[in-house]
Amino acid sequence: MPNLLLPVGSRVLDVPRWLWNVRGEYETALTEGLTGTLFAAARHVGGSNSGFGEGEVLPRPPYTLVDASAGVTMRGGLGVDLFVTNLFDAVPVFGQEFTTSPGNTTATSYFSYLVGPPRTIGIRLTKAL
Incomplete structure (x- = not known):
């Protein structure tokens, strides 16, 4: 196990100080047999410190992700949502580390990030059973 030489009382590595999430959904009858739905959710992950096998501690930035959708559902259970x-378009950093290339026979390493997906917009079709 690497010795990161952290002072007593340091924050736990890779654990943010603050995490929160909130979500809400609203559903209402639009017409006889047609229901409308609005949905929104947000989640925040605070900044943290990452520890690496090479003994270096680097900050990981905080991020907030927001998702939303609006849709309709028909009486038979068929639904369509725009989401x-x-x-x-936040860039959440889920992980960061020093790594070596596959097949690399030297000790050379590089810094890499594991980031979340960019903004995604789509249409979702559903059918209740």
Whole structure:
């Protein structure tokens, strides 16, 4: 196990100080046999410190992701939604580390990030059973 030489009382590595999420959904009858739905969700992950096998501690930035959708459902259970994930196109850093290339026989390493997907917009069709 690497010795990161962290002072006593340091924050736990890779654990943000603050995490929160909130979500809401509203459903209403639009017409006889047609229901409308609005949905929104947000989640925040605060900044944290990442520890690496090479003994370096680097900050990981905070991020907030927002998703939303609007749709209708017909009496038979067939629904269609317009949705967007990562509404504000944030770049969440889920992980970061020093890594080596596959097949690399030297000790050379590089810094890599594991980031979340960009904004995604789409149409979702559903059918209740």
